Amino acid sequence: MDFTTQLLIAAISAGTPLLLATLGGILNERAGIIQLGAEGLMLMGAVTTCMVYIRSGNLLLALLAAIAVTAVLGLVHAFLCVTLRANQTMSGLAMTLFGSGLSAYLGKSISGIPLPGTSPKLDLGWVKGIPVAGDIFGRMDGLTWFSLLLVLVLHLLIHRTSWGLHLRAVGDSPATADVMGIRVQLIRYSYITAGTALMGLAGADMVLAYAPTWNEGLTAGRGWIAVGLVIFARWNPLRALFCAYFFGALDSLGFRIQLLGSMIPPYFLKMIPYVVTILVLMYLGYRNRNKPSGTPESLGTPYIREQRF
């Protein structure tokens, strides 16, 4: 296998948790709610997966637990931001702090214990026969295939169905949607919960495919990179796919340069994804300074029915 193929494989593996978290962020923000808790939610998803998987040995149960725990946290965020109309930025920060504290506390007892298994590989014998593509696709695990399927489903859902139309209406103009008989609060609750559950799944994928044991703070800011990727992808699931893999490539590129015996200290190579996030967002901001950015119009503003006019 040549360097490019290897890099692509690594990019997909490192990019999958970013992709799942970004899709979760897109669902939240399409409904008009800022979700900055991605980092804490990913950590909670990761620690839940580890705890349940180590104790029960059942992968499916572990994934369902991760989804359930983060969905409950999503309900808290939804209650604060939709029902109580609280500050969405602060609620997200609280989620991140609480998630990283609680995950460190719960994970103390299982720290360093290897998981009983990794994410299951799909056995696609016929794919492996294809040159280059076979190398890439033959190695992808179940969660990666799921994330690819999800991109397609969400793309069609948001842009081609009446449900997606309702979602976009709620994110752009909740008052209009309300007048048209769309249940704004119900839609916001549903998509926030679904989105946070995806962030939990992203955390699960990090431990299953990437680092098969729990370590305190193992996401190392990837939740925040996903928050940036939502903007980078302009709230579009198909773009999210390319953006997440691009960052996955950056992430593994640093590691690969190090393996090649470069003279650059590893600390600088590890800075690459963070610095590139800032630079890309600056470039996008500069390029789109006079254009609509694709932001859902009412992102961050709570909807108050009594103040509709």
Added chain:
Amino acid sequence: MSSKLLNSVPAKSARRLPIRLEYDASRTRSPWWSPILSIILALLLCAVFIAANGMSPVTVYDKMFRGAFGTSYGITETMVKAIPLLLCGLGIAVAYRISVWNIGAEGQLTVGAMAATAVTIYFPGLSSFWSIALMLVFGTAAGALWGLMTAIPRTHFGVNELITSLMLNYVALLALDYVVFGPWKDPKGFNFPGSPMFTAAQSLPVLGTTRLHIGLIFGLVAVAIYYLMIRFTRWGYELRLIGANPTAARYAGIHIKKHIIIVMLISGGLAGIAGMAEVSGVTHKLMQGISPGYGYTAIIVAWLAKLNPLGLIVTSVLFGGLIVGGYSVQTIGLPSSISEMLQGAILFFLIAGDMIHRFRIRRNA
């Protein structure tokens, strides 16, 4: 259409329930006891998790409280932790006043500590006065520069400052790792990552035999200056105007971009001072984990104090105690992350509490 008319149209749920909740946006000031109540509720919530893990919450909280406030050693340690929280929290409060969400105090503190250490490495042998003064200047400047790197993308490229400031935290921590493992590593340090120990001239004076250093004075002076500036200067007035109504402020001809840059310079500079005070007053050398998350805790410190400078003094001592208490539960085999979990929970209840009192319960006719 007036809101009264809209409310008279009963919603589906209102038809079933004898009472309904009515939102009143005019009730903006939450009662004075709401922060206290949110702390109590957070303690109760976390007690559930502690109990679920097989420990008695009473034992844990008792241990934390005694560790932080029970002995004179505990009290001075709490004060030592309160110093960086006060300085960072003040910086954060300045930025939040005009809705600039700086969460980069952690990185700004780190580069401040690094810049102060640079003084000890590149200008050794200065007199006590000059080395402390130079460290203070370098630390402040480095923190302010780190803040500027968040402000410029926001003002000139429209990049959300939350993401920038957080990314820069990770960059700063990696830079810290680089210098303590690389060029600044103490050759006599038994291969332990860290800079050489500071000399007595490079260390801040301490109170008696305790670890409490004069960084406390920096914090109190900063609070006093900030209070006077906000109350009595034109700049403070403009800041308050932007905070109250940014649209009106723009119509009044106030240059908002300029203010964002100024507050981020101040915010970063204060965190930089905190970093300088930490290395020079407490650890006396640069090493990994120079901050156990002071920059993040300071966010809650500022929010709990409702951005009030005098309130900040109280909340930073309280959270200093929470950190020390977190350390003391380690002696009974629990992770210190209990304090981080409590901090997140307090923030949850605080923002919920700020909104809940805006609802009135009304009986349906």
